[in-house]
Amino acid sequence: xxxxxxxxxxxxxxxxxxxxxxxxxxxxxxxxxxxxxxxxxxxxxxxxxxxxxxxxxxxxxxxxxxxxxxxxxxxxxxxxxxxxxxxxxxxxxxxxxxxxxxxxxxxxxxxxxxxxxxxxxxxxxxxxxxxxxxxxxxxxxxxxxxxxxxxxxxxxxxxxxxxxxxxxxxxxxxxxxxxxxxxxxxxxxxxxxxxxxxxxxxxxxxxxxx
Numbered sequence: 690x691x692x693x694x695x696x697x698x699x700x701x702x703x704x705x706x707x708x709x710x711x712x713x714x715x716x717x718x719x720x721x722x723x724x725x726x727x728x729x730x731x732x733x734x735x736x737x738x739x740x741x742x743x744x745x746x747x748x749x750x751x752x753x754x755x756x757x758x759x760x761x762x763x764x765x766x767x768x769x770x771x772x773x774x775x776x777x778x779x780x781x782x783x784x785x786x787x788x789x790x791x792x793x794x795x796x797x798x799x800x801x802x803x804x805x806x807x808x809x810x811x812x813x814x815x816x817x818x819x820x821x822x823x824x825x826x827x828x829x830x831x832x833x834x835x836x837x838x839x840x841x842x843x844x845x846x847x848x849x850x851x852x853x854x855x856x857x858x859x860x861x862x863x864x865x866x867x868x869x870x871x872x873x874x875x876x877x878x879x880x881x882x883x884x885x886x887x888x889x890x891x892x893x894x895x896x897x898x899x
Contacts, residue, residue, distance in 0.1 A: 693876075694769060694813045694815075694876055694878045695768055695769060696766045696813075697767060697769065698767040698768075699765065699766045701764055701767055702762055702763065702765050702820070702848075703761055703762065704731070704762045705731045705759055706725055706726045706731065706732050706758065706761075706762070706837075707725070707726050707756075707757070707758035707759045707760065707784070708723055708724060708725040708726070708756075708757040708758055708760070708786075709723075709724045709725075709745065709755075709756060709781055709786060710722070710723055710724075710754065710755040710756075710757050710792070711724065711745070711746070711751045711754055712746075712751055712752050712753050712794065714752055718793065718794065718795050719752065719793075719794035720792070720793055720794060721755070721791065721792040721794055722791055723757075723788070723789055723790040723792060723808075724779055724781070724786040724788050725786055725787060725789045725790075726784060726786050726787075727787070728787075729787060732758060732759045732784060733783075733784065736784045737756075737758070737759060739782045739783075740756055740781055740782050740784075741782075742754040745781060757841070758839060758841050759839070759840055760839050760894070761837060761838055761840070762836070762837050763823065763838060763848070763851070764836055765815055765816055765817040765820060766814075766815035767812065767813065767815070768812075768813030768815060768878070769812075769813050769878075769880055770789075770811060770812050770813070771811030771881075772811065773790060773791065773809045773810065773811040774788050774789070774790065774809075775788065776789065790808055790809055790811070791808075791809045792806060792807070792808050792809070793806075793807060794806075800887075802859075802887075802889050802890040803825070803860065803864065803887055803889065804887060805885055805886070805887050806886050806887065807883040807884065807885060807886075808879075808883065808886055809883055810884050811879065812884070813877070813878045815874060815876055816834065816874065816875040816876075817871070817874060818872060818873050818874045819870060820870065821852070821868055821869070821871075822868070822869060822870075822871055823854065823866070824867050824868075824895070825864060825865075825866055825887070825889065825895050826864065827864055828862070828863030828864065831897070832867075832898070833887060833895035833896060833897050834875065834877070834895060834896060835851070835894070835895050836877075836886075836894050837894050838851060838893045839891060839892040839893050839894070842890075842892050843891050846891060846893075851868065852868050854866060854889075854891075858889055858890065858891075860889075875898060877897075877898050879896075879899060884896055884897070884899075885897035
């Protein structure tokens, strides 16, 4: 019998954060190191707007840098976090961030919307029973639950507008978007394996329940 993951932090829904993805060449393929403000600060807008991706890439000797956010959590709690990379602290334009994950990009630095990526994040996510979740469902019926919405592409997106987001998405044939209320707590535990994630065209991020 597998021990149930322990929730360590609650009240995360709506909490704001931002990430800097530093992309480098490793063994003839691209790999992104993810630096994030999670549990450090709420990614202040003024400092975020002052980030210069090209300057950061030059300073860090990277192929390029992707500014990922700002974002807001759609989940309710966080659990165990395994250190999949050395958790280095680094300041970007006055915003303190921690290195939290890696993403293998292969030869495709910019993934098209609705393309699966695998992230080594070593985290546990919780969604509460009785709370809404927003899901992308592929033609085979596999549902990916939204873990965070992004206001970097469209700053008008809000938690309330997610209920009708499907009307705006240019989904591939056979894909659908839905909102439903959970009957039971949903736990996604990727502490012992890679997370499977994808994004829509607004860079909202969805994860495959484990």
